Amino acid sequence: MRRTIPIVVLSVLSGLAQAQGSNNVECNNFLSFANDPSGTLATFKQNPEAMAWNWFVCLNRQDARQGSYRVWETFKPDDQVYLLKGAEPLPYSSRENLPSQVTQLAQQQGMDPQGLFQFLGNDTPGSPQNGIQQVDGLALKMNPNPPVPPSDKEQLVRFHLMMGEDTFNYIVTNKIYNRDGLAKLTSNLDFPATAWELKTSWFWIGTNQGFKSQLAKDGYYISQAYYVNSTGQYQVGYAALSGMHVINKLTPDWVWTTFENRNNPKYTVTNDSPPKAMTNTTGPTEAAKPVNSSYQQQYPELAQYELIGVQYDHTLPDPKLLANSQLESAFQGTSSCLACHSTAAYSTQKNNFFSFNLDNSGGILYPTSVLPDKDFIGYQKLDYVWSLKRAQWKR
Numbered sequence: 001m002r003r004t005i006p007i008v009v010l011s012v013l014s015g016l017a018q019a020q021g022s023n024n025v026e027c028n029n030f031l032s033f034a035n036d037p038s039g040t041l042a043t044f045k046q047n048p049e050a051m052a053w054n055w056f057v058c059l060n061r062q063d064a065r066q067g068s069y070r071v072w073e074t075f076k077p078d079d080q081v082y083l084l085k086g087a088e089p090l091p092y093s094s095r096e097n098l099p100s101q102v103t104q105l106a107q108q109q110g111m112d113p114q115g116l117f118q119f120l121g122n123d124t125p126g127s128p129q130n131g132i133q134q135v136d137g138l139a140l141k142m143n144p145n146p147p148v149p150p151s152d153k154e155q156l157v158r159f160h161l162m163m164g165e166d167t168f169n170y171i172v173t174n175k176i177y178n179r180d181g182l183a184k185l186t187s188n189l190d191f192p193a194t195a196w197e198l199k200t201s202w203f204w205i206g207t208n209q210g211f212k213s214q215l216a217k218d219g220y221y222i223s224q225a226y227y228v229n230s231t232g233q234y235q236v237g238y239a240a241l242s243g244m245h246v247i248n249k250l251t252p253d254w255v256w257t258t259f260e261n262r263n264n265p266k267y268t269v270t271n272d273s274p275p276k277a278m279t280n281t282t283g284p285t286e287a288a289k290p291v292n293s294s295y296q297q298q299y300p301e302l303a304q305y306e307l308i309g310v311q312y313d314h315t316l317p318d319p320k321l322l323a324n325s326q327l328e329s330a331f332q333g334t335s336s337c338l339a340c341h342s343t344a345a346y347s348t349q350k351n352n353f354f355s356f357n358l359d360n361s362g363g364i365l366y367p368t369s370v371l372p373d374k375d376f377i378g379y380q381k382l383d384y385v386w387s388l389k390r391a392q393w394k395r
Protein backbone atom coordinates (compact mmCIF):
# COMPACT_ATOMS: atom_id res chain seq x y z
CA MET A 1 0.00 0.00 0.00
CA ARG A 2 2.76 2.41 1.10
CA ARG A 3 4.66 1.96 -2.14
CA THR A 4 1.70 2.79 -4.35
CA ILE A 5 0.96 6.27 -2.90
CA PRO A 6 4.03 8.09 -4.25
CA ILE A 7 3.51 6.45 -7.66
CA VAL A 8 -0.06 7.73 -7.85
CA VAL A 9 1.12 11.21 -6.85
CA LEU A 10 3.87 11.09 -9.45
CA SER A 11 1.50 10.07 -12.20
CA VAL A 12 -0.88 12.90 -11.29
CA LEU A 13 2.03 15.37 -11.34
CA SER A 14 3.28 14.11 -14.68
CA GLY A 15 -0.32 14.34 -15.95
CA LEU A 16 -0.29 18.03 -14.98
CA ALA A 17 3.06 18.56 -16.66
CA GLN A 18 1.73 16.97 -19.85
CA ALA A 19 -1.36 19.14 -19.75
CA GLN A 20 0.94 22.12 -20.25
CA GLY A 21 2.60 20.52 -23.28
CA SER A 22 1.37 21.06 -26.81
CA ASN A 23 -0.75 17.92 -27.01
CA ASN A 24 -2.68 18.04 -23.77
CA VAL A 25 -2.52 14.39 -22.85
CA GLU A 26 -4.82 13.58 -19.93
CA CYS A 27 -4.50 9.99 -18.74
CA ASN A 28 -6.70 10.18 -15.67
CA ASN A 29 -9.27 7.40 -15.95
CA PHE A 30 -8.80 7.31 -19.73
CA LEU A 31 -9.82 3.63 -19.98
CA SER A 32 -13.33 4.66 -18.85
CA PHE A 33 -13.20 7.88 -20.92
CA ALA A 34 -13.09 9.84 -17.64
CA ASN A 35 -16.70 8.64 -17.09
CA ASP A 36 -17.79 10.90 -19.93
CA PRO A 37 -17.97 8.83 -23.16
CA SER A 38 -20.07 11.41 -25.00
CA GLY A 39 -17.68 14.25 -24.12
CA THR A 40 -14.74 12.05 -25.15
CA LEU A 41 -16.50 11.18 -28.40
CA ALA A 42 -16.98 14.88 -29.20
CA THR A 43 -13.24 15.56 -28.62
CA PHE A 44 -12.34 12.41 -30.56
CA LYS A 45 -14.30 13.52 -33.62
CA GLN A 46 -12.43 16.84 -33.77
CA ASN A 47 -9.15 14.96 -34.27
CA PRO A 48 -9.32 11.14 -34.18
CA GLU A 49 -5.58 10.78 -34.86
CA ALA A 50 -4.63 12.99 -31.89
CA MET A 51 -6.96 11.01 -29.63
CA ALA A 52 -5.43 7.75 -30.89
CA TRP A 53 -2.00 9.08 -29.93
CA ASN A 54 -3.30 10.24 -26.52
CA TRP A 55 -4.49 6.72 -25.83
CA PHE A 56 -1.19 5.25 -27.03
CA VAL A 57 0.77 7.59 -24.73
CA CYS A 58 -1.47 6.74 -21.76
CA LEU A 59 -1.28 2.99 -22.44
CA ASN A 60 2.52 3.24 -22.43
CA ARG A 61 2.74 5.14 -19.10
CA GLN A 62 3.77 3.29 -15.95
CA ASP A 63 0.68 1.83 -14.29
CA ALA A 64 -0.28 3.69 -11.09
CA ARG A 65 -0.90 0.50 -9.11
CA GLN A 66 1.79 -1.71 -10.62
CA GLY A 67 4.61 0.78 -11.11
CA SER A 68 6.96 -1.53 -13.03
CA TYR A 69 4.32 -2.33 -15.68
CA ARG A 70 3.08 -0.14 -18.47
CA VAL A 71 -0.69 0.31 -18.38
CA TRP A 72 -1.24 -1.99 -21.38
CA GLU A 73 0.86 -4.69 -19.73
CA THR A 74 -1.77 -4.95 -16.99
CA PHE A 75 -4.40 -5.98 -19.59
CA LYS A 76 -5.47 -9.63 -19.38
CA PRO A 77 -3.75 -11.91 -21.93
CA ASP A 78 -6.43 -13.66 -24.06
CA ASP A 79 -4.70 -17.02 -23.44
CA GLN A 80 -5.71 -16.57 -19.77
CA VAL A 81 -9.34 -15.93 -20.74
CA TYR A 82 -10.00 -18.57 -23.42
CA LEU A 83 -8.49 -21.43 -21.43
CA LEU A 84 -7.50 -24.68 -23.17
CA LYS A 85 -10.24 -26.69 -21.46
CA GLY A 86 -12.86 -23.95 -21.54
CA ALA A 87 -12.77 -23.41 -17.76
CA GLU A 88 -13.78 -20.13 -16.10
CA PRO A 89 -10.78 -17.75 -16.07
CA LEU A 90 -9.19 -16.37 -12.89
CA PRO A 91 -10.33 -12.85 -11.84
CA TYR A 92 -9.14 -9.98 -14.06
CA SER A 93 -6.05 -9.02 -12.04
CA SER A 94 -4.94 -12.55 -11.12
CA ARG A 95 -2.46 -14.34 -13.35
CA GLU A 96 -1.80 -18.03 -13.95
CA ASN A 97 1.63 -19.10 -12.64
CA LEU A 98 4.49 -19.08 -15.12
CA PRO A 99 5.44 -22.62 -16.21
CA SER A 100 8.32 -23.77 -13.97
CA GLN A 101 10.48 -24.39 -17.07
CA VAL A 102 10.20 -20.68 -17.86
CA THR A 103 11.25 -19.47 -14.39
CA GLN A 104 14.16 -21.93 -14.39
CA LEU A 105 15.45 -20.93 -17.81
CA ALA A 106 14.97 -17.24 -16.95
CA GLN A 107 17.10 -17.69 -13.84
CA GLN A 108 19.84 -19.54 -15.75
CA GLN A 109 19.88 -16.80 -18.39
CA GLY A 110 20.22 -13.98 -15.83
CA MET A 111 16.72 -12.64 -16.45
CA ASP A 112 14.20 -11.55 -13.78
CA PRO A 113 12.00 -14.58 -13.00
CA GLN A 114 9.66 -12.35 -10.90
CA GLY A 115 9.20 -9.92 -13.77
CA LEU A 116 6.64 -9.89 -16.56
CA PHE A 117 6.89 -12.38 -19.44
CA GLN A 118 4.83 -12.04 -22.61
CA PHE A 119 3.58 -15.44 -23.76
CA LEU A 120 4.16 -15.43 -27.52
CA GLY A 121 2.40 -18.59 -28.56
CA ASN A 122 2.59 -22.34 -28.86
CA ASP A 123 4.03 -23.62 -32.18
CA THR A 124 3.10 -27.28 -31.71
CA PRO A 125 0.89 -28.34 -34.62
CA GLY A 126 -2.82 -27.69 -34.03
CA SER A 127 -2.34 -25.66 -30.85
CA PRO A 128 -5.23 -23.20 -30.26
CA GLN A 129 -2.61 -20.80 -28.86
CA ASN A 130 -0.77 -20.35 -32.15
CA GLY A 131 1.25 -17.12 -32.15
CA ILE A 132 2.71 -17.01 -35.68
CA GLN A 133 -0.23 -17.49 -38.07
CA GLN A 134 -1.84 -14.27 -39.26
CA VAL A 135 -5.54 -13.97 -40.10
CA ASP A 136 -4.82 -15.22 -43.66
CA GLY A 137 -3.02 -18.29 -42.30
CA LEU A 138 0.43 -17.03 -43.36
CA ALA A 139 3.43 -16.06 -41.24
CA LEU A 140 5.62 -12.93 -41.42
CA LYS A 141 9.31 -13.63 -41.87
CA MET A 142 12.24 -11.82 -40.31
CA ASN A 143 14.86 -10.55 -42.75
CA PRO A 144 17.24 -13.47 -43.50
CA ASN A 145 20.04 -10.87 -43.81
CA PRO A 146 21.53 -8.24 -41.50
CA PRO A 147 20.57 -6.33 -39.41
CA VAL A 148 18.81 -9.53 -38.27
CA PRO A 149 21.52 -11.90 -36.94
CA PRO A 150 21.97 -15.25 -38.72
CA SER A 151 19.91 -18.10 -37.32
CA ASP A 152 19.83 -21.83 -38.00
CA LYS A 153 16.12 -21.68 -38.72
CA GLU A 154 13.64 -19.22 -40.18
CA GLN A 155 12.56 -16.61 -37.64
CA LEU A 156 8.91 -15.51 -37.65
CA VAL A 157 7.13 -12.54 -36.10
CA ARG A 158 4.96 -13.45 -33.09
CA PHE A 159 1.55 -12.17 -32.00
CA HIS A 160 -0.30 -11.69 -28.76
CA LEU A 161 -3.88 -10.69 -27.84
CA MET A 162 -4.91 -8.83 -24.66
CA MET A 163 -8.15 -7.36 -23.29
CA GLY A 164 -9.16 -4.62 -20.86
CA GLU A 165 -11.19 -5.13 -17.69
CA ASP A 166 -14.63 -4.24 -19.09
CA THR A 167 -14.13 -6.53 -22.09
CA PHE A 168 -13.16 -9.31 -19.71
CA ASN A 169 -16.10 -8.69 -17.35
CA TYR A 170 -18.56 -8.82 -20.25
CA ILE A 171 -17.09 -12.12 -21.46
CA VAL A 172 -17.22 -13.65 -17.97
CA THR A 173 -20.73 -12.35 -17.15
CA ASN A 174 -22.05 -13.76 -20.41
CA LYS A 175 -20.05 -16.99 -19.97
CA ILE A 176 -18.64 -16.80 -23.51
CA TYR A 177 -15.06 -17.64 -22.54
CA ASN A 178 -15.80 -21.10 -23.96
CA ARG A 179 -17.52 -22.47 -27.08
CA ASP A 180 -20.33 -23.96 -24.98
CA GLY A 181 -21.28 -20.39 -24.06
CA LEU A 182 -21.20 -19.23 -27.69
CA ALA A 183 -23.29 -22.24 -28.69
CA LYS A 184 -26.02 -21.08 -26.27
CA LEU A 185 -26.24 -17.51 -27.56
CA THR A 186 -29.77 -16.32 -28.29
CA SER A 187 -28.96 -12.73 -29.28
CA ASN A 188 -26.19 -10.55 -30.69
CA LEU A 189 -23.42 -9.47 -28.34
CA ASP A 190 -23.15 -5.84 -27.24
CA PHE A 191 -19.93 -4.93 -25.40
CA PRO A 192 -19.87 -1.77 -23.20
CA ALA A 193 -18.38 1.47 -24.58
CA THR A 194 -15.40 1.05 -22.26
CA ALA A 195 -14.34 -2.29 -23.81
CA TRP A 196 -10.68 -2.21 -24.94
CA GLU A 197 -8.55 -4.77 -26.78
CA LEU A 198 -5.01 -5.03 -28.07
CA LYS A 199 -3.15 -7.14 -30.58
CA THR A 200 0.65 -6.86 -30.48
CA SER A 201 3.47 -8.15 -32.71
CA TRP A 202 6.97 -9.09 -31.57
CA PHE A 203 10.45 -9.83 -32.94
CA TRP A 204 12.06 -12.72 -31.11
CA ILE A 205 15.50 -11.69 -29.77
CA GLY A 206 16.19 -14.64 -27.50
CA THR A 207 19.40 -13.93 -25.59
CA ASN A 208 21.36 -12.21 -28.37
CA GLN A 209 22.69 -9.07 -26.62
CA GLY A 210 23.88 -7.44 -29.84
CA PHE A 211 20.46 -7.77 -31.51
CA LYS A 212 18.80 -6.53 -28.34
CA SER A 213 20.89 -3.33 -28.24
CA GLN A 214 20.42 -2.77 -31.98
CA LEU A 215 16.61 -2.92 -31.55
CA ALA A 216 16.74 -0.75 -28.44
CA LYS A 217 18.69 1.83 -30.48
CA ASP A 218 15.95 1.69 -33.11
CA GLY A 219 13.42 2.60 -30.43
CA TYR A 220 11.74 -0.79 -29.97
CA TYR A 221 10.16 -1.51 -26.60
CA ILE A 222 11.74 -4.70 -25.24
CA SER A 223 10.15 -7.22 -22.88
CA GLN A 224 10.92 -10.59 -21.35
CA ALA A 225 9.00 -13.28 -23.22
CA TYR A 226 8.63 -16.99 -23.93
CA TYR A 227 7.02 -19.35 -26.40
CA VAL A 228 6.68 -23.09 -26.97
CA ASN A 229 8.52 -24.30 -30.08
CA SER A 230 7.20 -26.85 -32.59
CA THR A 231 8.66 -29.75 -30.63
CA GLY A 232 7.10 -28.58 -27.36
CA GLN A 233 10.15 -26.97 -25.76
CA TYR A 234 9.99 -23.67 -23.88
CA GLN A 235 12.07 -20.86 -25.37
CA VAL A 236 12.81 -18.00 -22.99
CA GLY A 237 14.39 -14.66 -23.89
CA TYR A 238 13.65 -11.10 -24.94
CA ALA A 239 11.26 -9.82 -27.60
CA ALA A 240 10.82 -6.40 -29.25
CA LEU A 241 7.42 -4.77 -29.83
CA SER A 242 7.07 -4.10 -33.57
CA GLY A 243 3.35 -3.29 -33.83
CA MET A 244 0.21 -2.69 -31.79
CA HIS A 245 -3.50 -2.59 -32.62
CA VAL A 246 -5.49 -0.58 -30.06
CA ILE A 247 -9.28 -0.69 -30.20
CA ASN A 248 -12.16 0.40 -27.97
CA LYS A 249 -15.91 0.81 -28.32
CA LEU A 250 -16.22 4.59 -28.03
CA THR A 251 -18.36 4.33 -31.21
CA PRO A 252 -20.83 1.53 -32.05
CA ASP A 253 -18.49 0.47 -34.93
CA TRP A 254 -15.56 0.54 -32.45
CA VAL A 255 -12.48 2.73 -32.91
CA TRP A 256 -9.69 1.01 -34.88
CA THR A 257 -6.15 2.35 -34.44
CA THR A 258 -2.82 0.79 -35.24
CA PHE A 259 0.81 1.73 -34.47
CA GLU A 260 4.09 0.32 -35.65
CA ASN A 261 7.82 0.99 -35.40
CA ARG A 262 9.15 3.05 -38.30
CA ASN A 263 12.19 0.78 -38.65
CA ASN A 264 10.12 -2.36 -39.32
CA PRO A 265 11.05 -2.52 -43.06
CA LYS A 266 14.67 -3.19 -42.01
CA TYR A 267 13.65 -6.27 -40.06
CA THR A 268 10.74 -8.01 -41.81
CA VAL A 269 10.31 -9.21 -45.41
CA THR A 270 7.68 -10.24 -47.97
CA ASN A 271 7.21 -13.79 -49.29
CA ASP A 272 8.74 -12.82 -52.69
CA SER A 273 11.88 -14.54 -53.84
CA PRO A 274 14.22 -12.87 -53.30
CA PRO A 275 12.36 -11.30 -50.35
CA LYS A 276 11.71 -7.55 -50.33
CA ALA A 277 11.41 -5.23 -47.34
CA MET A 278 7.90 -5.45 -45.81
CA THR A 279 6.40 -1.97 -45.87
CA ASN A 280 3.02 -0.54 -44.92
CA THR A 281 0.97 0.17 -48.07
CA THR A 282 -2.04 1.70 -46.24
CA GLY A 283 -0.45 4.61 -44.35
CA PRO A 284 0.44 6.62 -42.38
CA THR A 285 -2.64 8.42 -43.72
CA GLU A 286 -2.39 12.14 -44.59
CA ALA A 287 -4.33 12.89 -41.40
CA ALA A 288 -1.92 10.81 -39.29
CA LYS A 289 1.33 12.30 -40.62
CA PRO A 290 1.36 15.72 -38.88
CA VAL A 291 0.01 14.18 -35.67
CA ASN A 292 2.81 11.60 -35.74
CA SER A 293 5.53 14.27 -36.02
CA SER A 294 4.05 16.29 -33.21
CA TYR A 295 3.72 13.41 -30.73
CA GLN A 296 7.02 11.81 -31.75
CA GLN A 297 8.70 15.10 -30.85
CA GLN A 298 6.95 15.33 -27.52
CA TYR A 299 7.51 11.67 -26.48
CA PRO A 300 11.11 10.63 -27.28
CA GLU A 301 10.49 7.20 -25.70
CA LEU A 302 7.77 6.45 -28.29
CA ALA A 303 9.34 8.46 -31.11
CA GLN A 304 10.05 5.48 -33.37
CA TYR A 305 6.40 4.38 -33.31
CA GLU A 306 3.89 5.87 -35.73
CA LEU A 307 0.12 5.81 -36.05
CA ILE A 308 -0.95 4.33 -39.41
CA GLY A 309 -4.56 5.54 -39.29
CA VAL A 310 -7.96 5.41 -37.61
CA GLN A 311 -11.31 3.88 -38.67
CA TYR A 312 -14.43 4.39 -36.54
CA ASP A 313 -17.57 4.82 -38.63
CA HIS A 314 -18.60 2.53 -41.49
CA THR A 315 -20.42 5.40 -43.26
CA LEU A 316 -17.16 7.35 -43.72
CA PRO A 317 -15.34 6.58 -46.98
CA ASP A 318 -11.75 7.00 -45.68
CA PRO A 319 -9.52 5.30 -44.90
CA LYS A 320 -11.04 2.33 -46.73
CA LEU A 321 -7.99 0.16 -46.18
CA LEU A 322 -6.09 0.04 -42.91
CA ALA A 323 -3.43 -2.45 -41.92
CA ASN A 324 -0.30 -2.93 -39.86
CA SER A 325 2.67 -4.25 -41.86
CA GLN A 326 3.35 -6.62 -38.97
CA LEU A 327 -0.17 -7.97 -38.44
CA GLU A 328 -1.92 -7.91 -41.84
CA SER A 329 1.31 -8.18 -43.82
CA ALA A 330 0.47 -10.01 -47.04
CA PHE A 331 -3.21 -8.97 -47.24
CA GLN A 332 -2.86 -5.22 -46.69
CA GLY A 333 -4.54 -4.66 -50.07
CA THR A 334 -7.77 -6.24 -48.79
CA SER A 335 -7.55 -5.19 -45.13
CA SER A 336 -10.19 -3.02 -43.46
CA CYS A 337 -10.18 -3.50 -39.70
CA LEU A 338 -13.75 -2.30 -39.28
CA ALA A 339 -15.23 -4.24 -42.22
CA CYS A 340 -13.53 -7.54 -41.42
CA HIS A 341 -14.30 -7.35 -37.71
CA SER A 342 -17.93 -6.43 -38.42
CA THR A 343 -18.31 -9.97 -39.80
CA ALA A 344 -17.56 -11.52 -36.39
CA ALA A 345 -20.52 -13.88 -36.02
CA TYR A 346 -21.40 -17.38 -34.81
CA SER A 347 -24.04 -19.82 -35.99
CA THR A 348 -25.54 -21.73 -33.07
CA GLN A 349 -27.24 -24.10 -35.53
CA LYS A 350 -24.10 -25.06 -37.43
CA ASN A 351 -21.74 -24.36 -34.52
CA ASN A 352 -19.33 -22.48 -36.75
CA PHE A 353 -18.00 -18.98 -37.22
CA PHE A 354 -18.89 -16.74 -40.17
CA SER A 355 -16.29 -16.94 -42.96
CA PHE A 356 -14.94 -13.52 -43.99
CA ASN A 357 -13.14 -14.81 -47.07
CA LEU A 358 -15.26 -13.57 -49.98
CA ASP A 359 -13.40 -15.50 -52.69
CA ASN A 360 -14.85 -18.98 -53.14
CA SER A 361 -12.18 -19.95 -55.66
CA GLY A 362 -9.48 -20.12 -52.97
CA GLY A 363 -7.92 -16.65 -53.43
CA ILE A 364 -7.77 -14.03 -50.70
CA LEU A 365 -10.48 -11.37 -50.75
CA TYR A 366 -11.71 -9.89 -47.50
CA PRO A 367 -14.58 -7.41 -47.03
CA THR A 368 -13.54 -3.75 -47.27
CA SER A 369 -17.03 -2.45 -46.55
CA VAL A 370 -19.63 -3.67 -44.10
CA LEU A 371 -21.67 -6.63 -45.44
CA PRO A 372 -25.49 -6.41 -45.53
CA ASP A 373 -27.52 -7.81 -42.61
CA LYS A 374 -29.00 -10.51 -44.83
CA ASP A 375 -25.59 -12.20 -45.03
CA PHE A 376 -25.86 -12.92 -41.31
CA ILE A 377 -29.20 -14.72 -41.23
CA GLY A 378 -28.77 -17.71 -38.90
CA TYR A 379 -25.79 -16.09 -37.10
CA GLN A 380 -25.45 -14.23 -33.78
CA LYS A 381 -23.18 -11.23 -34.25
CA LEU A 382 -20.20 -11.08 -31.89
CA ASP A 383 -19.91 -7.26 -31.83
CA TYR A 384 -16.64 -7.12 -33.84
CA VAL A 385 -14.77 -9.34 -31.37
CA TRP A 386 -13.04 -11.95 -33.49
CA SER A 387 -10.86 -13.17 -30.65
CA LEU A 388 -13.91 -15.17 -29.50
CA LYS A 389 -12.74 -17.61 -32.17
CA ARG A 390 -10.22 -18.67 -29.56
CA ALA A 391 -12.95 -19.94 -27.18
CA GLN A 392 -12.54 -23.71 -26.59
CA TRP A 393 -15.12 -26.41 -25.88
CA LYS A 394 -15.35 -27.28 -22.18
CA ARG A 395 -13.58 -30.53 -21.44
Ligand code: HEC
Binds near residue numbers: 135197257
Ligand atom coordinates in the same frame (compact mmCIF):
# COMPACT_ATOMS: atom_id res chain seq x y z
C1 HEC B 1 -9.57 -10.04 -42.72
C2 HEC B 1 -10.00 -9.92 -41.39
C3 HEC B 1 -9.31 -8.98 -40.42
C4 HEC B 1 -8.76 -7.75 -40.66
C5 HEC B 1 -8.66 -7.01 -41.97
C6 HEC B 1 -8.30 -7.25 -39.38
N1 HEC B 1 -8.54 -8.16 -38.40
FE1 HEC B 1 -8.20 -7.94 -36.42
N2 HEC B 1 -8.63 -9.90 -36.10
C7 HEC B 1 -9.16 -10.75 -37.04
C8 HEC B 1 -9.29 -12.07 -36.46
C9 HEC B 1 -9.81 -13.31 -37.15
C10 HEC B 1 -8.82 -11.97 -35.13
C11 HEC B 1 -8.64 -13.09 -34.10
C12 HEC B 1 -7.21 -13.56 -34.29
C13 HEC B 1 -6.73 -14.63 -33.40
O1 HEC B 1 -7.46 -15.18 -32.61
O2 HEC B 1 -5.52 -14.88 -33.51
C14 HEC B 1 -8.44 -10.58 -34.94
C15 HEC B 1 -7.98 -10.04 -33.74
C16 HEC B 1 -7.86 -8.69 -33.48
C17 HEC B 1 -7.72 -8.09 -32.18
C18 HEC B 1 -7.77 -8.83 -30.87
C19 HEC B 1 -9.12 -8.67 -30.23
C20 HEC B 1 -10.31 -9.01 -31.08
O3 HEC B 1 -11.15 -8.14 -31.39
O4 HEC B 1 -10.50 -10.10 -31.50
C21 HEC B 1 -7.61 -6.75 -32.38
C22 HEC B 1 -7.45 -5.68 -31.30
C23 HEC B 1 -7.67 -6.51 -33.80
N3 HEC B 1 -7.83 -7.71 -34.45
C24 HEC B 1 -7.57 -5.25 -34.39
C25 HEC B 1 -7.50 -5.06 -35.77
C26 HEC B 1 -7.14 -3.80 -36.40
C27 HEC B 1 -6.84 -2.51 -35.66
C28 HEC B 1 -7.13 -4.03 -37.75
C29 HEC B 1 -6.79 -3.08 -38.86
C30 HEC B 1 -5.56 -2.32 -38.76
C31 HEC B 1 -7.52 -5.43 -37.96
N4 HEC B 1 -7.72 -6.01 -36.74
C32 HEC B 1 -7.69 -6.02 -39.19
C33 HEC B 1 -9.52 -10.42 -38.33
C34 HEC B 1 -9.15 -9.25 -38.99
